[in-house]
Structures are given as C-alpha cells and as structure tokens.
Amino acid sequence: MSGAAIAALAVALLSAALMGLAIQRGATCMVAAVDEALTQRRFGRAGALAEAAIWVGGLVACAQLSGWFGTMPARYAPTGATVAGGVLLGLGAWVNRACVFGSVARIGNGQWGWLATPVGFFLGCLLPISRAEPSGTQLPFAFPGLVALGFVGLLGWRIVETVRSGAPLKHLWHPHRATLLIAFTFVTTMLAVGAWAYTDALAALARPMTVMNPRFALRGVMVAALFAGAILGGRIAGVARWETPKPAVVLRCLSGGAMMGVGAALVPGSNDGLIMLGLPLLLPHAWVAVTAMALTIAAVIWISTRFQSFARA
Numbered sequence: 001m002s003g004a005a006i007a008a009l010a011v012a013l014l015s016a017a018l019m020g021l022a023i024q025r026g027a028t029c030m031v032a033a034v035d036e037a038l039t040q041r042r043f044g045r046a047g048a049l050a051e052a053a054i055w056v057g058g059l060v061a062c063a064q065l066s067g068w069f070g071t072m073p074a075r076y077a078p079t080g081a082t083v084a085g086g087v088l089l090g091l092g093a094w095v096n097r098a099c100v101f102g103s104v105a106r107i108g109n110g111q112w113g114w115l116a117t118p119v120g121f122f123l124g125c126l127l128p129i130s131r132a133e134p135s136g137t138q139l140p141f142a143f144p145g146l147v148a149l150g151f152v153g154l155l156g157w158r159i160v161e162t163v164r165s166g167a168p169l170k171h172l173w174h175p176h177r178a179t180l181l182i183a184f185t186f187v188t189t190m191l192a193v194g195a196w197a198y199t200d201a202l203a204a205l206a207r208p209m210t211v212m213n214p215r216f217a218l219r220g221v222m223v224a225a226l227f228a229g230a231i232l233g234g235r236i237a238g239v240a241r242w243e244t245p246k247p248a249v250v251l252r253c254l255s256g257g258a259m260m261g262v263g264a265a266l267v268p269g270s271n272d273g274l275i276m277l278g279l280p281l282l283l284p285h286a287w288v289a290v291t292a293m294a295l296t297i298a299a300v301i302w303i304s305t306r307f308q309s310f311a312r313a
Helices: 003-026 030-039 044-065 080-096 100-108 112-125 144-164 168-172 175-193 198-205 214-237 247-266 270-278 284-312
Strands: none
Touching: 003 100, 003 175, 003 214, 030 044, 030 080, 030 100, 030 284, 044 144, 044 175, 044 270, 080 100, 080 112, 080 247, 080 270, 080 284, 100 112, 100 198, 100 214, 100 247, 100 270, 112 198, 112 247, 144 168, 168 175, 175 214, 175 270, 198 214, 198 247, 198 270, 247 270, 270 284
C-alpha cells in the first residue's frame, strides 16, 4: 500500500470517527428538527442542518477551485419512486423516533435499542425492489468562485463570532456548531475515498457480491469508526448510560429502520446522504425526496398530536 493510500485511509477513518462524535454532540435529527419547528415554533435544529449543508457546498466549491475533489454523487432523475422513497424515509424516521443521524446519536448515548435501526435498514434493503439507475454523475458547480466567496464570508463571520465569545472551545462545543463538523467530515471523506454515508455501506452489503470489494471493506470499517466516535462523544459529554433494550423499542427501531431501508432503495442516499450531499450539490432527486420526507414527518406529527388531543378530550 502506497503512502498516499495509507494517508487517505487514515483521513477516512478519522473523519468517520469525528463525524460520529459530532452527530452525538449535535443531536442532529430530521425528526427532532421538524418536531421542534411544529410544536415549539423554533428552528434551531433545522437551521443547524441547513447550515451544515451549506458548509458542504462551500467546501466542495473551494476544493473544486483548488483542483482537488473526489468522486461526486450520482445524479438520478426524479420520479414517482423518488417521492415514495422520501415518504418512506420520513415515515420510517418517525416510527423509529429518529432518522439515521439521530439513531447514531442515541447509540452514542448508550440507548442500545437503536442498534436495531441499522439492522432493520439492512433488512429493508434486502427486499427485491427495482432500484433507480443513475442518469450521470453530478458535476461540480458551474460558478464555484461565487459559491466559495459566499462561503468564505460565512466562515469569516463564524470565526469572528468564536473569537468574540471569550471561550472558543466552549463556543465551538455548542450543538449547533458541532453539527458543522459533520459537514467538514463529509467533505474530507469524499476527498479521501469518494462520497460516503454509513447507510450506503449497509445498502451495499445487501446487494449480491461475487467477490469482496476492498472499497466496501473500507467503508464497513468506517461505519465501525462512526459508531465508536458517537460512543466516545457520549462519554465526553457525560450522557452515556447503559440502557437495556426493551422489546418494544427494538421492534419499533427494527420496523422504522426497515422502512428507511426500503425508502433508500427507491431513492439512493437515505437521510444523511440526501441532506448533506444531495441538497448542497443541487441534485434534483435529493430536493424532491427531502421535501417529501420533511412533509411526511410533519404530517404524522400533526396527526399524532391531534389524535392525542382528541383522546384526552
């Protein structure tokens, strides 16, 4: 193995571990973000997810200007299956009480019942569903300079804000700022080994293979590093606990994970890849799927809230 390959491997594993730590600290979750917006009229979590996606776009633009960027995610034409996939991703996340990001955070907290989520996701990917064929590879930005310029302005504002806080480390450890580390690690893994999300590794495992692909083996190790980072994050934050899984929780997580797995088969990328890569890179299928996912989560939260109010009346 060459020195460059070893360096890329080290960057990929470190990035995956840091991503897990950041997910645990940021409590990043689409379900929590939509619930916060609907029930509390607050948009802190949604804003953190949106800014993280913007950071991915800005960092990719900077990498493009420098002539150093990895494989871009594939482009898919939006279809009815895209909408159906988004609906299943949203419904599965609601049943699971956390999206794929939120599940990592819960595992980092020692809520072991959520280990059933990736298992269910894998089982959902096993269903014989006709998978979408890519229509091409997404090209970098047409005007990367403009995107990079806007990002530099955002980065400058964040740096000034950090300096003025008087306690830089404490300021950066805030859940919103920790979420931005997810964006950074998404880009570093993309530059090191290509576009990656941990759900992609589970989906790839569900596909038949005649020979072991070294790239797949690497991504499997990266998944382990991601969960290790999340558990370390829970330890650092002092919130890690040993929560014995209850059968009802395991069944719920298994079912929700399976729904998300089927959704990811219909619209490649799942929650994490669609939000962190698809949205900032302006992939049409990602925008359609994420919109369907968010609206589905909002609808089931609204219906469940109304049902609970009716039951109490």
